[in-house]
Amino acid sequence: xxTRIIMANLLTWMGVAxxxxxxxxxxxxxxxxxxxxxxxxxxxxxxxxxxxxxxxQYADDPRAAxxxxxxxxxxxxxxxxQVACATCHLPEKLFQDGIPLAHGIGTTDRRTMTIIGTAxxxxxxxxxxxxxQWAQALGPMESAVEHGGNxxxxxxxxxxxxxxxxxxxxxxxPDLLDLPxxxxxxxxxxxxxxxxxxxxxxxxLVTRIYVNMGxxxxxxERLLIPGEAxxxxxxxxxxxxxxxxxxxxxxPDEIAGLKLFIGQANCTxxxxxxxxxxxxxxxxxxxxxxxLSEDVGRVKGLEQVVADEFNCLSSYSDARPEECVxxxxxxxxxxxxxxxxxxxxxxxxxxxxxxxxxxxFATLEDVLHHYNTAPKATIGHGELxxxxxxxxxxxxxxxxxxxxxxxxxxxxxxxxxxxx
Amino acid sequence: MQHxxxxxxFVRVLLWTGILGALIAVLAIAFGAGLTRxxxxxxxxxxxxxxxxxxxxxxxxxxxSTLAISTPTSTGKVSTDRxxxxxxxxxxxxxxxxxxxxxxxxxxxxxxxxxxxxETPDGQLxxxxxxxxxxxxxxxxxxxxxxPQMTEYLGNGDYLIEGxxxxxxxxxxMDFFITANDQSDKVHFNLLLP
Numbered sequence: 268x269x270t271r272i273i274m275a276n277l278l279t280w281m282g283v284a285x286x287x288x289x290x291x292x293x294x295x296x297x298x299x300x301x302x303x304x305x306x307x308x309x310x311x312x313x314x315x316x317x318x319x320x321x322x323x324q325y326a327d328d329p330r331a332a333x334x335x336x337x338x339x340x341x342x343x344x345x346x347x348x349q350v351a352c353a354t355c356h357l358p359e360k361l362f363q364d365g366i367p368l369a370h371g372i373g374t375t376d377r378r379t380m381t382i383i384g385t386a387x388x389x390x391x392x393x394x395x396x397x398x399x400q401w402a403q404a405l406g407p408m409e410s411a412v413e414h415g416g417n418x419x420x421x422x423x424x425x426x427x428x429x430x431x432x433x434x435x436x437x438x439x440x441p442d443l444l445d446l447p448x449x450x451x452x453x454x455x456x457x458x459x460x461x462x463x464x465x466x467x468x469x470x471x472l473v474t475r476i477y478v479n480m481g482x483x484x485x486x487x488e489r490l491l492i493p494g495e496a497x498x499x500x501x502x503x504x505x506x507x508x509x510x511x512x513x514x515x516x517x518x519p520d521e522i523a524g525l526k527l528f529i530g531q532a533n534c535t536x537x538x539x540x541x542x543x544x545x546x547x548x549x550x551x552x553x554x555x556x557x558x559l560s561e562d563v564g565r566v567k568g569l570e571q572v573v574a575d576e577f578n579c580l581s582s583y584s585d586a587r588p589e590e591c592v593x594x595x596x597x598x599x600x601x602x603x604x605x606x607x608x609x610x611x612x613x614x615x616x617x618x619x620x621x622x623x624x625x626x627x628f629a630t631l632e633d634v635l636h637h638y639n640t641a642p643k644a645t646i647g648h649g650e651l652x653x654x655x656x657x658x659x660x661x662x663x664x665x666x667x668x669x670x671x672x673x674x675x676x677x678x679x680x681x682x683x684x685x686x687x
Numbered sequence: 688m689q690h691x692x693x694x695x696x697f698v699r700v701l702l703w704t705g706i707l708g709a710l711i712a713v714l715a716i717a718f719g720a721g722l723t724r725x726x727x728x729x730x731x732x733x734x735x736x737x738x739x740x741x742x743x744x745x746x747x748x749x750x751x752s753t754l755a756i757s758t759p760t761s762t763g764k765v766s767t768d769r770x771x772x773x774x775x776x777x778x779x780x781x782x783x784x785x786x787x788x789x790x791x792x793x794x795x796x797x798x799x800x801x802x803x804x805x806e807t808p809d810g811q812l813x814x815x816x817x818x819x820x821x822x823x824x825x826x827x828x829x830x831x832x833x834x835p836q837m838t839e840y841l842g843n844g845d846y847l848i849e850g851x852x853x854x855x856x857x858x859x860x861m862d863f864f865i866t867a868n869d870q871s872d873k874v875h876f877n878l879l880l881p
Contacts (some may be wrong), residue, residue: 597836
């Protein structure tokens with residue numbers, strides 16, 4: 268009898284001890300094989316090396332990056348001397364501006380996109396109307412509401428302030444003395460008339476200088492890559508089988524949010540890969556911004572990129588035609604493209620409100636509620652389906668999104684205005 | 688007597704406690720083993736499950752041996768009885784068609800190429816066909832982000848399809864409209880991307 272009592276007690280305590288061991292060893296539930304595949308694909312360790320830009324032979328030239336950084340921060344390159352690229356792409360705000368509509372000389376119709384990580388994208392702007400970083404950089408410089416400048420003005424400025432650096436990279440500057448102070452294919456009537464009056468050869472010479480400015484700025488912008496976020500450290504620990512370390516990195520709510528992000532909430536349909544964007548175009552029934560002219564998104568962007576004088580197939584591109592695969596195999600236009608916009612990267616998204624292409628949503632809560640209720644698109648074909656998330660689940664997803672905050676993975680000297 | 692009764696009651700309680708303890712131990716061990724299995728899955732970044740797809744014929748076996756596609760999953764989101772084979776007979780039975788991708792695993796967000804191999808059902812190579820391509824996600828109501836095209840006949844019944852890109856995981860269909868020797872037919876492939 269005594270032995271049975273001792274055995275019974277022994278078993279009781281063994282059971283309790285085993286239970287406690289099981290609970291303490293495995294905090295959050297494990298990840299399925301499918302979820303692990305998703306984690307691996309989102310992990311920044313899956314980000315491939317910086318892709319080549321065959322359209323820009325100077326893309327990886329450090330001298331071009333140095334010149335490009337100077338141009339990026341130089342306010343003299345605007346009609347009022349007050350606007351630089353960095354006016355809307357502020358380094359201290361993750362190379363965006365934190366306001367609904369970009370503000371330069373005037374106000375644009377779109378939200379400023381961050382530059383970080385865009386070297387990986389085949390398309391630029393919300394509607395993909397440009398197909399390289401250098402072509403993108405040239406757009407705002409001729410926009411009446413952004414830099415408000417024109418090509419001969421920029422050529423003269425390059426000669427005045429950056430002649431030595433320019434010529435070391437691109438060869439001798441042409442004689443610009445006889446060219447008008449203001450001329451270019453821009454909205455400004457006088458500048459436009461002056462441009463038309465110039466010879467084709469002169470226009471070509473000036474445009475070459477303009478293109479080389481863009482290629483220099485792009486060489487700088489390529490260096491701005493997102494760094495490792497808390498999510499990445501968690502994913503790496505999980506992928507290495509180190510559950511003990513992993514549970515110290517994210518909270519249970521953040522992990523639950525991550526599970527929803529790659530599961531029920533369907534976020535990875537568009538926000539996939541290590542940059543949390545597929546760089547494609549989607550209509551998610553985002554309401555039109557009040558007071559702005561009609562915006563059809565990708566439908567127009569596609570027409571513009573095909574016609575763009577600076578696209579990959581243009582004479583200003585350094586790429587061979589066969590290297591311009593995105594343009595060669597471009598989808599045809601159609602209703603499906605109406606009000607499609609590019610999903611931005613979600614890295615640092617919590618610090619990048621307001622959201623959507625015209626800053627329509629002030630907070631991540633607004634964004635998540637939009638996707639959860641999935642309104643029908645009023646124009647084009649919306650892709651949303653109701654998610655049936657609870658308020659608690661929405662809060663968990665937002666908690667997870669905050670784990671995507673990170674520093675920029677670039678040398679500190681690239682993250683401020685150049686000193687000289 | 689009374690003392691004896693209360694003692695046996697005490698023993699019975701202890702016995703039941705012991706049995707309960709044993710049950711807890713068994714449950715805890717089973718739970719722990721389950722979690723360990725789940726954790727083991729994550730033990731290596733290279734631990735992606737792939738399946739080799741069957742070659743269409745001996746002639747193309749070498750080409751196809753490099754292909755690996757992701758295993759269909761059982762998440763419930765996608766029907767598992769769909770035919771994900773990379774070799775299909777065309778709708779009207781004119782052609783037996785197989786594909787091989789230029790990458791070892793079909794990627795997301797990366798432009799890549801396919802080689803389409805076309806034979807008749809009795810094994811005759813189909814030469815100089817014209818081919819058009821269409822693809823979409825039936826459950827999402829949208830198509831491919833690109834417009835793939837047949838750009839070159841490589842000989843041996845092989846055709847180069849360039850400009851293939853998928854922008855998200857899930858169930859995709861790829862349709863090839865093939866015309867050769869005045870016979871047109873369509874072949875349909877299902878893909879399940881991670």
